[in-house]
Amino acid sequence: MNTKQRLIDGTLQAIRTHGIAGVSARTVAACAGVNQALVFYHFGTVDALLVAACHTATAERVQVYRDRFAAVGSLRELLDLGRDLHTEERKQGNVAVLAQLLAGAQTDERLAPPVRAALNLWTNEIESVLRRLLDRSPLADLTDPAGLARAVSAAFIGLELYEGVDPTGATAALDALDQLATLTDVVDDLGPLAHRALRRHTRKERPPRKQTTRRGLPQTPTDQA
Amino acid sequence: MNTKQRLIDGTLQAIRTHGIAGVSARTVAACAGVNQALVFYHFGTVDALLVAACHTATAERVQVYRDRFAAVGSLRELLDLGRDLHTEERKQGNVAVLAQLLAGAQTDERLAPPVRAALNLWTNEIESVLRRLLDRSPLADLTDPAGLARAVSAAFIGLELYEGVDPTGATAALDALDQLATLTDVVDDLGPLAHRALRRHTRKERPPRKQTTRRGLPQTPTDQA
DNA sequence: GTCTATAGTAGGATAGAC
DNA sequence: GTCTATCCTACTATAGAC
Numbered sequence: 001m002n003t004k005q006r007l008i009d010g011t012l013q014a015i016r017t018h019g020i021a022g023v024s025a026r027t028v029a030a031c032a033g034v035n036q037a038l039v040f041y042h043f044g045t046v047d048a049l050l051v052a053a054c055h056t057a058t059a060e061r062v063q064v065y066r067d068r069f070a071a072v073g074s075l076r077e078l079l080d081l082g083r084d085l086h087t088e089e090r091k092q093g094n095v096a097v098l099a100q101l102l103a104g105a106q107t108d109e110r111l112a113p114p115v116r117a118a119l120n121l122w123t124n125e126i127e128s129v130l131r132r133l134l135d136r137s138p139l140a141d142l143t144d145p146a147g148l149a150r151a152v153s154a155a156f157i158g159l160e161l162y163e164g165v166d167p168t169g170a171t172a173a174l175d176a177l178d179q180l181a182t183l184t185d186v187v188d189d190l191g192p193l194a195h196r197a198l199r200r201h202t203r204k205e206r207p208p209r210k211q212t213t214r215r216g217l218p219q220t221p222t223d224q225a
Numbered sequence: 226m227n228t229k230q231r232l233i234d235g236t237l238q239a240i241r242t243h244g245i246a247g248v249s250a251r252t253v254a255a256c257a258g259v260n261q262a263l264v265f266y267h268f269g270t271v272d273a274l275l276v277a278a279c280h281t282a283t284a285e286r287v288q289v290y291r292d293r294f295a296a297v298g299s300l301r302e303l304l305d306l307g308r309d310l311h312t313e314e315r316k317q318g319n320v321a322v323l324a325q326l327l328a329g330a331q332t333d334e335r336l337a338p339p340v341r342a343a344l345n346l347w348t349n350e351i352e353s354v355l356r357r358l359l360d361r362s363p364l365a366d367l368t369d370p371a372g373l374a375r376a377v378s379a380a381f382i383g384l385e386l387y388e389g390v391d392p393t394g395a396t397a398a399l400d401a402l403d404q405l406a407t408l409t410d411v412v413d414d415l416g417p418l419a420h421r422a423l424r425r426h427t428r429k430e431r432p433p434r435k436q437t438t439r440r441g442l443p444q445t446p447t448d449q450a
Numbered sequence: 451g452t453c454t455a456t457a458g459t460a461g462g463a464t465a466g467a468c
Numbered sequence: 469g470t471c472t473a474t475c476c477t478a479c480t481a482t483a484g485a486c
Contacts, residue, residue: 146397
């Protein structure tokens, strides 16, 4: 039972070190310090091991942040938590693992569902915070928490990958988003006049574009609560 | 000379079909319809072929959109162009290629510089549009165009990968960003009162956070103009 | 459950004929 | 420039000893 865990940890380490392209039963076993044949004894295939590692790693990390997500009281605080989370998880290489798995899942349909489930674990946390924050904000009519949460997750992954090839640029990107977040403070502080202006804009329907979904997530499978 | 091009095209096709993890001299040659040994004759290593493909593909596509970037006159139009670009390039699989290369570059230091250069081709376009749009907007003091352009690029890549495992969620994310973009319309329309409020917020320095860069890109290598 | 050994396959790279 | 043939390495997966 201990070996299964060592293999999973070894898998995560292998992904961090060699990327999804460099993962093999041999590299994983080397990182785990166990025999290569044990990969197949315990998991059958390398793919299945990746699936197991994907779930374990994400569920663990989401759990760590659950309380902090629940304590968030403003968009500003959410952004700050996002930055902390980014710094901390980057150091541990957990976002990198998820990004690599996501890249691998693009062309591996057996990996796609577990990766989607893993992403949903993060997305659901963000979504519930956003729903809570935006519900009685003047932005309520303007935003779909579910969609926005997914946009945030996607951007997070993108920034992680971006940072891998251009750390300075990634820092500038985060700082820019930080500056931009001031906008939400402004909206919160402007008072009833701005609220009325916002509503005016919201009601004024924009010219329709060719879009599949107009608002919200009609029937997205959530995979994991 | 024709074979080099066929190999590059074959590489892009191989990345689209098999992902970065499935790229090899053999798969590339198969996609290109040429002999496997020609990869090494023309490019020396598979890595070098990836580098060449990375540059060619990106430069070509950026060129296609250059005029349309130049014609953008508002943030709303920029978002619309982004959506069009997303739809079109997704169909052709070009964003997917860049995303896969980016994932591969995380653990391949020979691939990282060319991928950064390729990303910069896109980022520079976006940055110049943002700079033009934001220069005389009330948002000018609030935003760093260089950083924001990088955030946009990163989010774009992230959304592409997200879409690969959850198309419905990705659509919801794009729709949410679309809704949110209304915020910029509001700011533009609120008039001098809001401008003054914005300035008040901008001047009121927020408590300092541990950040390496406070504003702008001091000395980021641009790689490619 | 864990190890060694090994079959069978795919991939990087080169030599040499054409 | 392009092809065949080939070497060597690394990989997945299994069989069988312990």
